[in-house]
Amino acid sequence: MIKRTIFSLGAAFLSMFAVNSHAAYALNLRAPATDIAGQVYGLHMLILWICIGIFILVFGLMFYSIFKHRKSVGHKAVQFHENHLLEVVWTIIPVIILAAMAYPATKTIVAMKDTSAADMSIKVTGSQWKWAYDYLDQDVKFISTLSTPQDQVHNKAEKGENYLLEVDNPLVVPVGKKVKILLTASDVIHAWWVPSFGVKQDAIPGFVRETWFRADKTGTYRGQCAELCGKAHGFMPIVVEVKEQADYDAWLSAQKDAAAAADAGADKEWTKVDLVAQGEAVYNKNCSVCHGATGAGIPPAFPAMTGSAVATGPLEGHLDIILNGKNIMPAWRDVLNDTDIAAVIAYERNALGNSTGDFIQPSAVKAAR
Amino acid sequence: MSTTTATHHDDHEDHGHPTGVMRWVASTNHKDIGTMYLWFSLFMFFFAGALALGIRAELFQPGLQFIEPENFNKLTTLHGLIMIFGAIMPAFVGFANWMIPLMIGTSDLAFPRLNNMSFWLMIPAAILLMASIFVPGGAVAGGWTMYPPLSVQNPSMGVDMTILALHILGISSIVGSINIITTILNMRAPGMSLMKMPLFVWTWLITAFLLIASMPVLAGALTMLLTDRHFGTTFFDAAGGGDPVLFQHVFWFFGHPEVYIMILPAFGLISTIIPTFARKPLFGYASMVYATSAIALLSFVVWAHHMFTTGMPVAGQLFFMYSTMLISVPTGVKVFNWIATMWKGSLTFETPMLFSVAVVLLFTIGGFSGLVLAIVPVDIQLQDTYYVVAHFHYVLFSGAAMAIMGAVYYWIPKWTGFMYDESLGKTHFWLTTIAFNITFFPMHFTGLAGMPRRIPDYALQFAEFNMISSIGAFALGVSQLLFLYIVVKTIRGGKLAGDNPWETVEGLEWTVPSPAPFHTFETPPTVK
Ligand code: HEM
């Protein structure tokens, strides 16, 4: 019975390896897309092979002993318990092997830390549970959040190819340029990690840390937050699109045009219906993680919007908490534009089970900043 | 508690002793207290193991099935905390209680009443930890490392209960360590010089110093966390001049010695078992003592290897990389010594030996992955991924936990007077070892391929290996029920063990009858 269990478990295990040519059974680090990631890959292989070599040698001896020096084959114990020469030798040799590993590692560390002479800089801010990208000196900034539909997460829809590794607004960078990342966080610690770039750096609230990468190939590279940051830690991926310089320039000017259009939108007069409609999208993207898609919240930590004293009380108070935040509630001042803030206010007051009937214009939000 | 109320046997020279509940509540006997520690540890092992199976059930397939993300984080956090503080550490204290007096030929620990207190402090702490699941807001969810600001942000009372529980456990450990150090240094049988002590006693002596040096540091970190949470201090909040990374430094200054606290006694157990079944003395006794001391000292200068991604200066990264790599030298010495002990022996493979050999082999795999993680550029790629989860389960499960299991088989004849069932023991061994590797080996691959740890759901390319891990985990969990069954069966009867069930074993513990009587070595033996 037990033997059979072991056997079938073993068989199941082996059968799973039988198909390991399938990409899904990835066994090793992802294909490097930067020089640093290539060095990391090489270092790992070097150390792995050294370890495998030592392992085979040492445990080869152990298994030799297990088969030859057993009582059942009549081996008599030889009573020795010291050999100073041997002991010195197996202390010295590992030191030499370690030095051989440390030398290339040291070179890579020094290279990784060199953030000088960057071609461009992007400020990245982690917050629960999204990444904000700010292209310094370019006036382009946006938020990047998970775009996998909740239905896929809750197994109500077929999962897509890039399940949990897709975002609405990827970071876009030009190929072959040294991109410096200035990293910080607004609430708790996060970590910005793109495996193919060999970059992982904690984002620490109140401090700015630097890292960099230079992608050699165009393409889309995916990573995830790598520091536990609360309930949706598994749901804040990073996607970087590396484009040819010309494509990147085109993308950049399109971003600038869109920002200008949004600014212009803030000055026009909006109807309630339009604001509520836009507000729904803003809410679902930014607020529903904490306050729930239906506005029910997760009391006591995250208050409900339905019937909330603030969201159905005076407009000033409602606007204030959204602009400036409070305790765990993030400040949205630098994250959302005037139109989006006016829209989400209109939505919260006139949907999610509330119907105060009032709303404010984007221009009023602009004035309140 | 100084006089027993139940049966009024105040005369401690008397061979009668309290019975019923009071025997345990008021016990000052190292064997009874050792037994309680071991049962406590086994219970917590099953509890934390059940939490782990919750984790593995959720990770069986991509998507959210059973456990909401908040609760998933609570599961991983409690699993880690309880395994460390509730299962592994108390098990070693249980062995220390039972075996150190028997091994050094003394009648009890130096401070029997403190010993009672050390044990009974564990109970309120365990209750606080387990009850925190049921308070509003629930248990801690920030990982066993409890980094701020996340753990300051979490409003749940469960976090405070955990902090209190860890404070209590810290006191228990410190008191216990003082007791053990005093016993070892002062109460050895005449003739037993330090360099004649069994290696298990040596490793515990060193571990006890590590505990005394590191637990107060944890207490400091936790107290600062508590005041940041409730009294408006800003040790870890940049807005008030603090620094979240400070917590990590203080925590790991405790945390790295802590991992050696969980492995050095296991080294001691292995060093006791292997010579018995090789029928020859331990190879390189003196170098084992020096290696253990070297590991203990080095363990205080490597802490920041857990923090390579926080953004340290180059000099810091290099220092902590070199010091960490250096630890593998004394660790290697130990592994070589064990194999040299087996070399040209007359080996037999009873269950304790099987476990010990597996520990040597599997712990070394964990050591190698540790070396890989010491290399800063590689660590930056692998930190906070499943590779790390694989690494520390190879050292903690197949290092510490399996050494503990092997040692239970080794000494249970002495404790109960009966032999365990050898074929069941071997079955347990093979099930555990195979299931363990099915569970944890694939995690190296998922980690390398980029799966972060502490996530309730994952991308599709990790699905296959996660399913294998989960199948292995359930097999591993169920196999441990067999362990419980074997232990209970042995206690209830079996083949008589005799004073010395292992052919050629040395050591004072085998000179007393089996089961070891309530009082032993009231007049110390003389060691030649
Ligand atoms: C039945 C056997 C076990 C299974 C199936 C198991 C499974 C797991 C898994 C899957 C995780 C990762 C959770 C995550 O990062 O998302 C984990 C974390 C952990 N485990 Fe285990 N484990 C077992 C036994 C042990 C033992 C014996 C120890 C010994 C101390 C241990 C200590 C830890 C620690 C410290 C963590 C880290 C918790 C954290 O992330 O804060 N585990 N375990």
Ligand SMILES: [Cu+2]
């Ligand atoms: Cu995160």
Ligand SMILES: [Cu+2]
């Ligand atoms: Cu460490």
